[in-house]
Amino acid sequence: MCNCYEGRSGNKCECDSKDTDLTTDEARCVFGNDTKPCSGRGICHCGVCECFTRQNPEEEVTGKFCECDNFSCDRYEGEICSGPEHGKCECGECQCQSGWKGNACECRDTNDTCIAPDSEQICSGHGECRCGVCECYESEDQRYSGRYCEECPTCPGLCEDLKECVQCIMFKSGPLTTEECTNCSFIPEEVNEAE
Structure with missing residues (x-):
């Protein structure tokens, strides 16, 4: 020795x-x-x-203390960092290419896919854009759905929303006081269905 x-x-x-x-x-x-x-x-x-x-x-262990590698990053659909088009693994973390984000570079870095063609609002104002897809809001009496959260089959319709103002203005009835009635933002028109 x-x-x-x-x-x-x-x-x-x-x-x-x-x-x-x-x-x-x-x-x-x-x-x-x-x-x-x-x-x-x-x-x-x-x-x-x-x-x-x-x-x-293709797998490498690197670093002064061998603390880094290019294979232990998050995966999406079986691919490290969602594949080389989305990102690459550096020292155990995905480094996303331009236009991508997320732990595995699986999400587009834009909200464009969450905006309806005839709108400027993200998810029609009824949801959040996560990873390029609308996640619609839900409550006890309202549940939005659709690609852009534009549908709400459980929501009260426009008639229900305007009912109290119509009762107050047209028929001087309903739960609104005269003062509250002046706060209604529209003027209803009476329609004769016989014509």
Whole structure:
């Protein structure tokens, strides 16, 4: 067994350790609070990590402490970062291409697909655009649906919304007071159905 001179270390005294105040070369290969040298994905040689190679030649372990890789990122539909057209995996996180967002670069970075052709409102003002798709609002008595949250079969219709104003203005009846009646924002017209 080799007994190394001062400033040398390693099994064969091949390592230069005079520039470090750490007692072992292996200690120089530990990242942060990690307990394993080279993040458990490499070997420590002369205080420097040599990362293991993977069976798949496209997969790489990198970094000073072998802490990074290009294969442990989020996947979408079986593809890392939704495929190279959407993003690429760098140090365990997806770096999205322009026009894409999300943990796996699975979402378009625009709200255009949530705006109806004849509108300027996102999800018709009745939902939120998430990942390019409208998620419609729901409450106890209203449930919006449709591609742009434009439909609401459970919502009271326009007649129901305007009923109290019509009763007040046209028939001087209903729950509104005379003062509240003046706040109605329209003037109803009487229609004779016999004509």
